[in-house]
Amino acid sequence: EAGVTQSPTHLIKTRGQQATLRCSPISGHTSVYWYQQALGLGLQFLLWYDEGEERNRGNFPPRFSGRQFPNYSSELNVNALELEDSALYLCASSPVYSGVYNEQFFGPGTRLTVL
Amino acid sequence: GESVGLHLPTLSVQEGDNSIINCAYSNSASDYFIWYKQESGKGPQFIIDIRSNMDKRQGQRVTVLLNKTVKHLSLQIAATQPGDSAVYFCAENLGDSWGKLQFGAGTQVVVTP
Numbered sequence: 001e002a003g004v005t006q007s008p009t010h011l012i013k014t015r016g017q018q019a020t021l022r023c024s025p026i027s028g029h030t031s032v033y034w035y036q037q038a039l040g041l042g043l044q045f046l047l048w049y050d051e052g053e054e055r056n057r058g059n060f061p062p063r064f065s066g067r068q069f070p071n072y073s074s075e076l077n078v079n080a081l082e083l084e085d086s087a088l089y090l091c092a093s094s095p096v097y098s099g100v101y102n103e104q105f106f107g108p109g110t111r112l113t114v115l
Numbered sequence: 116g117e118s119v120g121l122h123l124p125t126l127s128v129q130e131g132d133n134s135i136i137n138c139a140y141s142n143s144a145s146d147y148f149i150w151y152k153q154e155s156g157k158g159p160q161f162i163i164d165i166r167s168n169m170d171k172r173q174g175q176r177v178t179v180l181l182n183k184t185v186k187h188l189s190l191q192i193a194a195t196q197p198g199d200s201a202v203y204f205c206a207e208n209l210g211d212s213w214g215k216l217q218f219g220a221g222t223q224v225v226v227t228p
Contacts, residue, residue, distance in 0.1 A: 048214035
């Protein structure tokens with residue numbers, strides 16, 4: 001069974017530009033989560049999508065946004081990029097959401113570098 | 116603010132010994148905890164989870180212990196192998212914030228021959 005896939009692997013942008021990151025969940029999973037992992041830091045929750053809707057959002061500015069498509073894949077968009085947005089962006093997926101006890105399975109991440 | 120934290124940033128273990136990785140959490144409302152392993156250049160890999168109504172759970176070579184009285188979580192790895200070298204994160208799912216996992220800073224485990 002294929003795991004969570006993310007593209008691109010690496011992305012280099014300059015300040016002020018926009019970045020789009022993509023994620024395909026494990027087949028059968030309907031929830032997609034986005035996390036930011038800055039260098040040397042733990043994972044910070046960004047967004048959670050389930051059945052096409054945004055269900056929860058972390059403490060990030062509105063220029064971080066995303067969406068989930070009917071096939072459950074997802075995009076994360078970061079507008080007006082800043083240097084501190086440089087990080088590994090991780091996507092995770094989980095099966096049909098049934099409460100608190102949902103295992104989240106992670107993809108390999110997209111390394112975003114802002115110059 | 117409330118957070119999940121790790122006592123030891125780096126743990127050096129000799130191959131074949133047992134490893135114990137500790138994690139302190141401060142949110143008594145947390146219902147669910149997960150341990151992840153992250154190797155260099157890869158995404159976190161699910162190791163084992165435990166619900167708040169349990170105090171121990173065992174997997175293959177790993178055991179997670181939950182002490183709700185002192186809000187402490189630990190991961191024990193038996194017979195540590197070179198392939199266990201990685202950063203280990205504990206994560207909690209807050210009961211009042213579904214979908215969101217709150218991660219600790221991580222512990223680097225280095226297995227020496």
